[in-house]
Amino acid sequence: MTAPGPAAAVGRPVPAAVRRRGADVPDLVARLGRGDPRAVARLISLVEDASPALREVMALLAPRAGHARVVGLTGAPGVGKSTSTSALVAAYRRRGLRVGVLAVDPSSPFSGGALLGDRVRMQDHATDDGVFIRSMASRGHLGGLSWATPQALRVLSAAGCDVVLVETVGVGQAEVEVASLADTTLVLMAPGMGDGIQAAKAGILEVADLFVVNKADRDGADTVVRDLRHMLSLGDRRTDEGWRVPILKTVAAKGEGADEVVDRIEEHGAWLAANGQLEQRRVRRAADEVEALTLDLLRARIGDLRGNESLGLLAARVVAGEIDPYAAADELVAGLTA
Numbered sequence: 001m002t003a004p005g006p007a008a009a010v011g012r013p014v015p016a017a018v019r020r021r022g023a024d025v026p027d028l029v030a031r032l033g034r035g036d037p038r039a040v041a042r043l044i045s046l047v048e049d050a051s052p053a054l055r056e057v058m059a060l061l062a063p064r065a066g067h068a069r070v071v072g073l074t075g076a077p078g079v080g081k082s083t084s085t086s087a088l089v090a091a092y093r094r095r096g097l098r099v100g101v102l103a104v105d106p107s108s109p110f111s112g113g114a115l116l117g118d119r120v121r122m123q124d125h126a127t128d129d130g131v132f133i134r135s136m137a138s139r140g141h142l143g144g145l146s147w148a149t150p151q152a153l154r155v156l157s158a159a160g161c162d163v164v165l166v167e168t169v170g171v172g173q174a175e176v177e178v179a180s181l182a183d184t185t186l187v188l189m190a191p192g193m194g195d196g197i198q199a200a201k202a203g204i205l206e207v208a209d210l211f212v213v214n215k216a217d218r219d220g221a222d223t224v225v226r227d228l229r230h231m232l233s234l235g236d237r238r239t240d241e242g243w244r245v246p247i248l249k250t251v252a253a254k255g256e257g258a259d260e261v262v263d264r265i266e267e268h269g270a271w272l273a274a275n276g277q278l279e280q281r282r283v284r285r286a287a288d289e290v291e292a293l294t295l296d297l298l299r300a301r302i303g304d305l306r307g308n309e310s311l312g313l314l315a316a317r318v319v320a321g322e323i324d325p326y327a328a329a330d331e332l333v334a335g336l337t338a
């Protein structure tokens with residue numbers, strides 16, 4: 001749970017050992033700019049590992065912070081997120097766009113079995129140099145995906161991706177997180193999965209910019225559409241903002257409906273840009289990221305203080321009744337930020 005976040009590293013100079021191990025950051029970043037897939041892989045691994053080199057990486061990437069469109073896909077396991085991602089990659093490639101794919105699994109490690117199927121499916125695109133595909137585990141960092149995913153997105157963006165598709169395992173918090181980092185969030189459902197109840201429970205209606213009812217080749221797809229339409233009409237949350245959440249049917253396994261999904265994603269992007277929300281969402285996203293890094297940094301400093309005199313002394317004074325714990329915390333904070 002307590003793998004040190006990058007902020008722990010961020011506050012410190014890059015150790016010589018890191019350079020010796022061959023993280024020649026300026027070279028990596030230059031190769032990234034030329035779209036070298038190995039540079040993409042290496043840099044995303046640095047993000048995954050919360051490498052101390054990240055501070056230098058991010059400083060070099062800042063001026064070329066790309067403007068890739070970020071599209072999140074979420075939904076229950078087995079609903080067809082990976083299959084749909086692959087179909088969407090194909091649809092975007094037909095439009096001549098460069099596509100990044102980030103499969104984020106907040107729980108299982110990078111090499112875990114959960115992503116094996118995804119990799120096999122993604123083989124379709126393995127030889128296409130306009131597609132970058134990476135899986136990423138957050139390895140139980142405090143703050144979860146909050147800083148790692150935005151940094152990985154920055155890497156893919158700087159590699160020249162026009163659009164990045166982020167697939168997350170649909171389990172509660174992950175849905176909310178993917179929504180907070182995407183420009184457009186797709187919520188996938190499929191017949192026979194008890195989605196209606198799930199949707200209501202997980203507050204999924206709130207995060208969806210677009211619903212995709214996948215596996216439309218199976219019985220019950222129309223019922224899912226009807227239930228969704230009913231729930232949306234009850235909430236009708238977006239009417240005043242002017243975006244009506246579309247409900248689309250797909251058969252991802254055959255690529256059916258992918259082009260229409262891309263049309264709607266692009267429509268949503270244009271709508272966001274036209275009313276200033278694209279910028280707003282991105283600023284909110286950067287604020288979340290900076291906040292997460294800040295908390296990491298402060299946590300690391302508190303860690304340094306543990307066993308250190310000032311915390312010990314303050315604690316002793318609390319026990320002795322000379323100072324109350326709030327006042328002690330105030331003193332500690334003052335010491336941290338001094």
Ligand SMILES: Nc1nc2c(ncn2[C@@H]2O[C@H](COP(=O)(O)OP(=O)(O)O)[C@@H](O)[C@H]2O)c(=O)[nH]1
Nearest residue numbers: 077078079080081082083214215250251252253
């Ligand atoms: N019948 C049918 N099966 C599908 C469709 N899309 C995906 N599947 C299957 O559903 C299963 C789960 O798909 P996957 O993309 O791995 O789901 P994920 O867990 O949400 O990423 C796989 O066996 C797919 O082949 C579809 O449109 N129709």
Ligand SMILES: [Mg+2]
Nearest residue numbers: 081082118167
């Ligand atoms: Mg998947």
